[in-house]
Amino acid sequence: MPARPYWRGQIRLALVSIPVEIYSATKSGATIAFNQIHEPSGKRIKYEKIVPGIGPVNVDDIVKGYEYAKGEYVLLDEEEIEGVKLESKKTLELTQFVDSDEIDMIYFEKPYYVVPADDLAEEAFVVLREALRRSRKIGLGQLAMRGREYVVSIKACGRGMVMETLRYADEVNKAASYFRDIGDAEPDEDLLDLATTLIDKKSGKFDASEFHDRYIDALKELIERKKKGKTLNIEAEEGRAPSRGDNVIDLMAALKRSIGGSAGGASKSGGGRSTAKAPAKTAAKRPPARKAAKTPARKTA
Known part of the structure; x- marks a missing residue:
């Protein structure tokens, strides 16, 4: 378990308070970062902060600005921005419970593991966990962390619980605008x-370890070959992806x-x-076949 929790506080359910700690449940995957290099010299490209018509400027002279009209900015310094940040609360109050399948998955953003803060908190923690599991409910509340306020959900997960931050409604594009051109005809039985x-045949238990980023693997292989002075021979795959015209099946x-x-x-x-x-389709192709049969050379072949 990580030595430093992301957040410490308490979950409150009515008059019951449960001291907990939360830890990030995910980590960044393996990525390959590239720098821009000046090829003739082999040196890295550097960037300067400049103002058109003025030239390079001192970092101390740079402030943040919000563009409210074209070329018009409201300037804000760091103290002003810090002044409106929400104070991180040490209490997550569960104010509502919903069925576990009622929230569309598109609203879930980032998961965190929730564990009891100490042995004294474990009994109440286990009671809440099992009550959520038995009722198949998700607890909802709002929590301020690091200057922002989040809508969060709490649900049972193994021996512990998982807290997930949720996107606000205005952060999610409405699906109807993308799906409206899809017909509503029933499929052939x-x-x-x-x-x-076919789905049943390919069904099985999910194992995340079975999937990996093949692009990252290929990049790593290419980099290793280039380090050794070799090049990666990328052979053309057999066949090709069907175009829209090939999709008539x-x-x-x-x-x-x-x-x-x-x-x-x-x-x-x-x-x-x-x-x-x-x-x-076969009948439509028969006339050309008969014409070809009239040619003696082709008949012999």
């Missing part, structure tokens, strides 16, 4: 059954192939409708 079968046949079924066989209802298109 046979196609839906095949898709469900027999969905029924594709789904059947995906689950290991026969692409040629048709189901009693939906399958018959899907494969009925094939003869029409």
Whole structure:
């Protein structure tokens, strides 16, 4: 467990206060940072802070400004900004409880592990944890940390609990503006059954360790090769990603192939409708085939 918690305080439920500590549940993944280099000299590019028409300026002369109109700024110094920051409260009061599936996942932002601050707090901590688990509820409240106020949720997680900061409503784009052009027609039942079968076939328990960033791995390999004076030979992958024009497929046949079924066989209802298109396509191609047959050279070949 990290030596220094992100926040110390207490969770309050009515008249019950539970001393807790929270720790960041995530960390930054492996990233590759690049610098801009002057190739002829091999030296790193440096940047100067300049004002158009004036030139380089002293760092001490720089303040923060909010642009309220084009080219017009309200200037603020650090003391003024610090003065309006919210004082970090040491109490998270749970004011509401909702069903665990009621909050859209898009609102969840960053998770933190919550643990009892000491042995005396453990009993009340376990009671709250199990009450949340049994009721399948999530506790909600607001908490000020490091100058900002967050909406947070609390839920059971193994032997402990997880607190997650939530995005405010005005930080989330409304899905309707993106999904409105998608039709509301019901899918074909046979196609839906095949898709469900495919999902069931590929279902399993989630294991985060099975996934890794292949781009980062490739970059690391390239850097190691370059350090040794070698180059990375990137061979073209076989095939290519289909363009929009290549996307006209027999969905029924594709789904059947995906689950290991026969692409040629048709189901009693939906399958018959899907494969009925094939003869029409074949008939459309027959005239060119007959013309080709009239050419003696091609017939011999």
